[in-house]
Amino acid sequence: MLNYIWISFFLAAFAMAVYRSLFLGDPVVWTELISSTFASSKAAFSISLNLTGILCLWLGLLKIAELSGITRLLSRALYPLFRRIMPEVPENSPALSSMILNIAANMLGLDNAATPMGLKAMEQLQELNPKKDTASDAQILFMVINTSAVTLIPITILMYRSELGSSNPAAVFIPILFATSLSTLGGFLAVAWVQKLNVFNRVVLGYLFGFAAFVGLIAWYFLSLPPEERLSASAAWGNCILFLFIIGFILAGLLKKINVYETFIIGAKEGFDIAVRIIPYLVAMLVAVAVLRSSGVLSMIVLAFERIFEAAGLDTAFVPALPTAILKPLSGSGARAMMIETMQTYGADSFPAFVSSIVQGSTETTFYVLAVYFGAVKITRIRSALACSLFADFVGITAAVCLAYVFYQN
Numbered sequence: 421m422l423n424y425i426w427i428s429f430f431l432a433a434f435a436m437a438v439y440r441s442l443f444l445g446d447p448v449v450w451t452e453l454i455s456s457t458f459a460s461s462k463a464a465f466s467i468s469l470n471l472t473g474i475l476c477l478w479l480g481l482l483k484i485a486e487l488s489g490i491t492r493l494l495s496r497a498l499y500p501l502f503r504r505i506m507p508e509v510p511e512n513s514p515a516l517s518s519m520i521l522n523i524a525a526n527m528l529g530l531d532n533a534a535t536p537m538g539l540k541a542m543e544q545l546q547e548l549n550p551k552k553d554t555a556s557d558a559q560i561l562f563m564v565i566n567t568s569a570v571t572l573i574p575i576t577i578l579m580y581r582s583e584l585g586s587s588n589p590a591a592v593f594i595p596i597l598f599a600t601s602l603s604t605l606g607g608f609l610a611v612a613w614v615q616k617l618n619v620f621n622r623v624v625l626g627y628l629f630g631f632a633a634f635v636g637l638i639a640w641y642f643l644s645l646p647p648e649e650r651l652s653a654s655a656a657w658g659n660c661i662l663f664l665f666i667i668g669f670i671l672a673g674l675l676k677k678i679n680v681y682e683t684f685i686i687g688a689k690e691g692f693d694i695a696v697r698i699i700p701y702l703v704a705m706l707v708a709v710a711v712l713r714s715s716g717v718l719s720m721i722v723l724a725f726e727r728i729f730e731a732a733g734l735d736t737a738f739v740p741a742l743p744t745a746i747l748k749p750l751s752g753s754g755a756r757a758m759m760i761e762t763m764q765t766y767g768a769d770s771f772p773a774f775v776s777s778i779v780q781g782s783t784e785t786t787f788y789v790l791a792v793y794f795g796a797v798k799i800t801r802i803r804s805a806l807a808c809s810l811f812a813d814f815v816g817i818t819a820a821v822c823l824a825y826v827f828y829q830n
Contacts, residue, residue, distance in 0.1 A: 539793065778823060
């Protein structure tokens with residue numbers, strides 16, 4: 421999928437450049453295209469190198485969290501819920517632990533740990549699946565929760581905002597928490613409706629009400645503030661919570677009597693390796709997005725959406741962030757490149773960049789996740805998994821746009 425997206429960006433830019441040069445008498449477009457490729461590739465390399473310190477910091481801290489047992493604590497907290505919403509999975513099945521560990525790792529931003537756990541869970545669920553080429557109900561629910569999983573620490577987004585000059589990188593922390601929570605809830609309820617799950621079970625209701633009460637309490641607090649104070653309060657609380665996570669990880673490591681410093685160094689080394697590895701991917705996507713913008717294709721897409729929303733009588737200030745929303749279900753790196761490009765074009769603290777950051781944190785790369793996880797167990801009939809996942813994406817993106825209007829003030 422990403423291969424076709426990347427190629428289409430260049431072909432669309434080329435077609436637009438041909439049209440502008442031959443029919444509009446604008447040969448300068450070729451100079452703009454080449455200049456943008458050089459500038460964006462240089463910018464991608466600089467961004468990747470400058471991210472090294474932040475990546476080392478957070479991956480070091482997350483390694484402490486992983487080895488100190490925080491992931492296992494989350495798995496124990498979620499175990500009673502999974503026993504009710506996946507009744508076809510036996511109580512002693514190792515799939516339950518693998519799924520819970522995967523989701524707990526995702527919540528903490530431990531992508532490298534989450535993917536192996538998720539693939540193991542799919543293999544264990546496949547052993548229980550009577551139709552090997554068709555996704556079971558449990559596999560569908562697991563996939564939808566996975567593609568819309570709540571992320572407690574949106575590290576990547578915060579560090580890109582910081583690197584690109586935001587004065588309050590953590591201002592998006594609370595809006596992202598709201599948006600991703602609503603996305604997860606929407607995905608779960610969609611699957612529950614399709615599979616006719618008993619969501620009125622007291623255990624399930626307890627988790628749902630607890631989840632809703634938690635999000636609702638935070639929402640009530642922020643809505644009670646004057647509009648002009650919401651962004652600064654979001655930044656303050658976001659920074660406070662992030663530092664509490666840091667202290668919590670360190671204290672958990674001390675309680676487990678692990679060598680916190682050496683564990684941090686091990687994780688930080690992984691951060692350095694990742695920073696180097698993402699350079700070619702970031703160069704590839706930023707160059708593709710740059711030629712799309714310099715050719716005029718991206719402006720046409722944004723203008724088309726702007727006209728549609730204007731005709732509907734809606735405010736269009738969020739429209740420049742829509743390319744991120746369009747690409748997010750298809751490609752994580754493509755959406756990330758769109759988010760970065762929006763920040764570079766409009767400013768890291770601009771409204772379009774604010775919306776784009778929340779959108780980036782509200783949903784997952786649905787097609788990629790489904791392809792990897794179902795492909796790993798050779799499932800070709802995914803039934804309602806895609807529709808429910810895309811519904812969760814729609815809820816998350818819609819919530820992201822609405823929350824940006826609630827929180828952002830010039």
